[in-house]
Amino acid sequence: MTRNQMLLLWPSIVMSSVLAASAGIAADLPAQPTAVVIGKDKIQALGTSVQTPEALVKLLEQNKVQHVRLRPEADVGNDFERIGAVIYTIARSGIKMEGIDRQETKDGSGAVK
DSSP, rough: OOOOHHHHHHHHHHHHHHHHHHHHHHHHHHHOOOEEOOOOOOOEEETTEESSHHHHHHHHHHHHEEEEEOOOOOOOOTHHHHHHHHHHHHHTTTTTEEEEEEOOOTTOOOOOO
């Protein structure tokens, strides 16, 4: 290969190296947690509504979800039994939880409105 041919190929060689490196970096980044919305009568995740925590776990496992972030809706209030059942069932399944998004009340207590 002549010097001129090498100079002509250089931009494509550099670009393919950059793309390969950026693909490797993207593969190493953790996926965003899947949002799980806990309502009074239903639980929503991945655009699907289910009735029970067990059905939620089945849905998450079918879609190979590795970690979630919970968000109770306002109509759940402080129904810790409902929220706790979801947390307990997810924890037993081995799916990781990053936390619970809670809405702040006017008094700053952190209770869900």
